[in-house]
Amino acid sequence: MLNQSNLRMTRQRQVILEELRKVNTHPSADEIYEMVRKRLPRISLGTIYRNLEILSASGEIQRLELGTSLKRFDGVADDHYHIRCLDCNRVIDAPPGFDVSITHEPAESTGFKILGHTLEFIGICPACLDHSQPC
Numbered sequence: 001m002l003n004q005s006n007l008r009m010t011r012q013r014q015v016i017l018e019e020l021r022k023v024n025t026h027p028s029a030d031e032i033y034e035m036v037r038k039r040l041p042r043i044s045l046g047t048i049y050r051n052l053e054i055l056s057a058s059g060e061i062q063r064l065e066l067g068t069s070l071k072r073f074d075g076v077a078d079d080h081y082h083i084r085c086l087d088c089n090r091v092i093d094a095p096p097g098f099d100v101s102i103t104h105e106p107a108e109s110t111g112f113k114i115l116g117h118t119l120e121f122i123g124i125c126p127a128c129l130d131h132s133q134p135c
Contacts, residue, residue, distance in 0.1 A: 021075035
């Protein structure tokens with residue numbers, strides 16, 4: 001998708017993308033920075049932030065702003081839903097095939113052209129419910 005935006009897939013962007021797609025933990029920019037520094041020790045945090053914005057704007061990744069001020073990133077660009085624990089803030093993907101019926105009623109009743117939607121489920125994860133295991 002970067003090529004469609006006339007942007008190059010630089011070495012830095014490629015490494016960021018590879019590291020992000022290795023995990024399913026929906027890391028923050030700071031966490032991605034720590035992951036990428038193992039392969040590109042001279043990369044700056046500013047470069048990470050800038051490239052995460054470019055990758056999300058181009059549709060290569062998702063930027064998640066889920067009920068907290070901390071932005072998280074998801075290497076899976078396809079539309080899917082997330083569940084966030086209120087205790088530990090862990091974010092997981094909703095199970096595959098999870099279906100939420102969203103109708104086109106808002107478009108019909110408001111005249112808006114609906115471009116998309118976000119939906120966040122919140123709860124308490126099993127580890128926090130158990131309290132005997134760290135999250």
